[in-house]
Amino acid sequence: MTTTPTETAAVDTAPAPQRIRYVTPAVSIHEDADGYTIEAEMPGVGRDGVHVTVADGELVLTGAKEPRAAGTRLHGEADRADYRRVFDLDPAVDADRIAARLDQGVLVLRLPKAQDKKPRRITVGD
């Protein structure tokens, strides 16, 4: 491949990829016989701001915060960065049936296990 000088110049001046800082949401994870339940705390995120993706065995949760209030912040403890957290998925999880709902800033995910991946009893024949 040949590169013309103009192309090289364009690469050199391109800005470095920006590093985005995220807040790691606190989660609770519970398992039962039928699947997993993940609760992730994302206060300040509305329905439109939540994205749940499954790719390459990874579950990615992101949440974009809506601006709280106008005006000057006199005192601030809340982090204003968006939320992001990645989990490795148990291969037993049926990725097509993952369900999500948002309840007052808590993202609740239900990850059912695939029927054929559940432990089952095999009877020995004669």
Add this chain to the structure above:
Amino acid sequence: MTLLRFQPQSADVSPALRPGDLLRDYLSLHFPFFPQEKAGMNAWSPALDVYDEKDAFTVTLEAPGLTKEDFAISWHDGVLSITGERREAPRPEGTTCFRRERARGRFARSVSLPAGVQSDKIAAAYRDGVLTVTLPKAEEAKPKQIEVSVN
């Protein structure tokens, strides 16, 4: 009135190291230098912000997963106090817990506001896990344009 120490939640600290976690319990059990969770000091302390808008102060509190009935908000002598509690619903039999980073139990936050507030017009709303309290400023606390005559 309960005053709690200001403990900003840094994004660099993994939630696993925040108070009330299994990892912290484990570390404090095996390594004595690791701080143990103390009642009161490390209790759930939801992040609180105060904004100064032109006609009002806005206080926001990040307390996800509650209902509006779980909050008690009071105003006394220039101090706004918010208390609340998260009760965990019992989980069905045969459920195993993997991680428990979410805070639970009671919290109490108080903040004093720098200027006069019309206490009878304080209003609160709970949306997306954020409690927003709006405190309209008293007339004398609003910014005023003062004409200064120069002779």
